Amino acid sequence: MKNFLNILLTIRWQDLVDILVNSYILFRLYVLFRHTNAFRILVGIASLWVIQEVAASLGLILTSWALQAITAAAAIIIIVVFRNEIRTALQARNLKNFLWGSPLMEKTSAVQLLADTFFQMGKKRMGALAVFPGKEDLSELVHGGIPWDGRVSQEMLMSIFWPRNPVHDGAAVIEGDKITQVGVLLPLSQRTDLPTFYGTRHRAAAGLAERSDALVVVVSEERGRVSVAKQQWIRPISKPEEVAHLLEDHLGTDHEKDVNYRRREMGKLTLAALLSLVIMTAVWFGFTRGGDTLIAVDVPIELVNRPPQYQILETSANKVHLQLHGSSALVKSMRPEQINVRIDLSKAEEGRNVFALTQESIQLPPGVFFNAVSPTTVEVVLDVPATKSVPVQVDWTGRLPDDLILTEVQVIPSEVQVVGGKTILKDVHTLYTTPVRLGTITQSGELSVPIIVSPSSLKLASSENERVRILFTVAKRAAPTAPPAGKPRETAG
Numbered sequence: 001m002k003n004f005l006n007i008l009l010t011i012r013w014q015d016l017v018d019i020l021v022n023s024y025i026l027f028r029l030y031v032l033f034r035h036t037n038a039f040r041i042l043v044g045i046a047s048l049w050v051i052q053e054v055a056a057s058l059g060l061i062l063t064s065w066a067l068q069a070i071t072a073a074a075a076i077i078i079i080v081v082f083r084n085e086i087r088t089a090l091q092a093r094n095l096k097n098f099l100w101g102s103p104l105m106e107k108t109s110a111v112q113l114l115a116d117t118f119f120q121m122g123k124k125r126m127g128a129l130a131v132f133p134g135k136e137d138l139s140e141l142v143h144g145g146i147p148w149d150g151r152v153s154q155e156m157l158m159s160i161f162w163p164r165n166p167v168h169d170g171a172a173v174i175e176g177d178k179i180t181q182v183g184v185l186l187p188l189s190q191r192t193d194l195p196t197f198y199g200t201r202h203r204a205a206a207g208l209a210e211r212s213d214a215l216v217v218v219v220s221e222e223r224g225r226v227s228v229a230k231q232q233w234i235r236p237i238s239k240p241e242e243v244a245h246l247l248e249d250h251l252g253t254d255h256e257k258d259v260n261y262r263r264r265e266m267g268k269l270t271l272a273a274l275l276s277l278v279i280m281t282a283v284w285f286g287f288t289r290g291g292d293t294l295i296a297v298d299v300p301i302e303l304v305n306r307p308p309q310y311q312i313l314e315t316s317a318n319k320v321h322l323q324l325h326g327s328s329a330l331v332k333s334m335r336p337e338q339i340n341v342r343i344d345l346s347k348a349e350e351g352r353n354v355f356a357l358t359q360e361s362i363q364l365p366p367g368v369f370f371n372a373v374s375p376t377t378v379e380v381v382l383d384v385p386a387t388k389s390v391p392v393q394v395d396w397t398g399r400l401p402d403d404l405i406l407t408e409v410q411v412i413p414s415e416v417q418v419v420g421g422k423t424i425l426k427d428v429h430t431l432y433t434t435p436v437r438l439g440t441i442t443q444s445g446e447l448s449v450p451i452i453v454s455p456s457s458l459k460l461a462s463s464e465n466e467r468v469r470i471l472f473t474v475a476k477r478a479a480p481t482a483p484p485a486g487k488p489r490e491t492a493g
């Protein structure tokens with residue numbers, strides 16, 4: 001219990017968002033795919049995966065291995081075989097519908113769609129007469145209908161009442177989501193109080209309405225107006241929503257069914273949402289809190305935000321040894337580039353700077369935490385760049401032939417400009433050329449030799465040549481045993 005409380009206390013707001021987002025994704029996938037075959041197969045694959053995990057935990061090597069292979073293969077097969085179904089499920093009319101739409105909303109829009117269709121017919125001056133029977137049998141009142149068996153859709157209604165369609169005359173009977181008859185003749189109303197401009201279509205609508213409990217929608221070919229007739233009244237309607245509302249009211253029995261259906265659906269969706277939350281919470285805990293693992297890694301130190309006026313002269317360490325812990329799944333999936341140790345030099349000053357390696361300087365992937373770091377501090381020495389004029393000397397090696405002496409040496413230029421850290425430059429008094437072997441000299445002459453710039457953090461100013469010219473003069477020695485006139489620098493070789 002105490003442990004559980006401890007775990008709860010370590011949960012961050014990001015973790016809650018993590019669980020909620022993924023639960024919602026799972027829930028949406030269920031909503032979009034639940035009536036598809038792909039969904040049933042997906043549930044099968046998920047069950048296989050659970051069984052495989054159980055088999056693995058029980059140590060059933062062959063079973064778990066076989067199930068793992070089947071699950072992987074099935075996942076690929078499902079995508080290939082059901083690609084069309086998957087495409088259809090993901091094909092929402094708009095993003096809002098994709099992220100938020102539900103089948104309940106689609107159901108509501110079926111009546112709305114019907115109402116919209118009548119108004120569109122009105123706009124196109126397409127006469128129409130649609131009968132929505134109530135509970136009473138209409139067979140005694142209507143005549144001449146042609147049986148029809150088609151699902152109600154905008155296209156279907158439009159094509160039935162299209163003026164050149166042989167069955168456009170008369171009324172269409174709509175029961176549930178089906179058009180059951182077309183070309184039906186309705187009894188004409190004998191009322192004398194109807195407006196005189198009402199012709200036979202409107203009289204037929206009023207006639208059936210007053211003799212039965214049916215609701216009749218009439219679209220005027222002449223005026224494009226949509227009217228509804230029910231019992232003793234017939235009146236023009238100005239908005240599709242109103243027609244939809246009257247239809248919903250009229251389809252009371254269906255409406256009740258609809259309410260029950262909606263309740264059942266709501267229950268199912270709520271259960272699915274809760275299940276998604278439970279599953280994702282379990283997965284999250286399994287993933288982030290399962291089997292705490294300790295790991296040690298060496299990570300290079302990044303020195304960032306160096307003030308441009310400074311150069312980094314020296315650092316006490318180039319990498320740190322980190323001891324990390326986290327759930328085994330997260331630790332195993334960790335990639336090196338997800339671990340960063342950064343030292344911010346923005347506030348560093350010239351000379352020695354000591355930085356403590358704290359939680360802030362160590363960036364780890366979510367769910368992985370650090371136990372210890374070694375070293376705990378890093379020393380960084382910063383220096384200001386400077387330029388110094390330094391003399392160049394020839395690095396003579398070996399000996400001149402015994403009969404020669406070096407009488408004169410001239411280095412051109414004799415001094416060069418060197419750029420580097422001020423502290424380093426302070427200790428640099430001479431630069432040498434690459435070694436020049438005396439043994440190869442037989443007469444006076446000229447050489448072009450590169451300059452060695454040391455330490456390596458220094459460099460020659462951009463105006464300087466990387467080589468110097470050495471003009472040297474040798475003379476014949478008077479006595480073979482006399483020492484050479486030039487005093488070459490002692491070096492190896």
Ligand SMILES: Nc1ncnc2c1ncn2[C@@H]1O[C@H](COP(=O)(O)OP(=O)(O)OP(=O)(O)O)[C@@H](O)[C@H]1O
Pocket residue numbers: 127128129168169170171184185186187188197198199200201202203204219220221222223
């Ligand atoms: N008894 C009836 N039952 C069903 N439909 C009928 C009946 N009598 C006429 N109609 C339909 O009404 C059409 C004739 O409409 P008419 O112009 O006479 O009526 P209206 O009420 O003025 O309608 P609109 O405003 O569309 O012209 C016919 O082509 C036929 O489709």
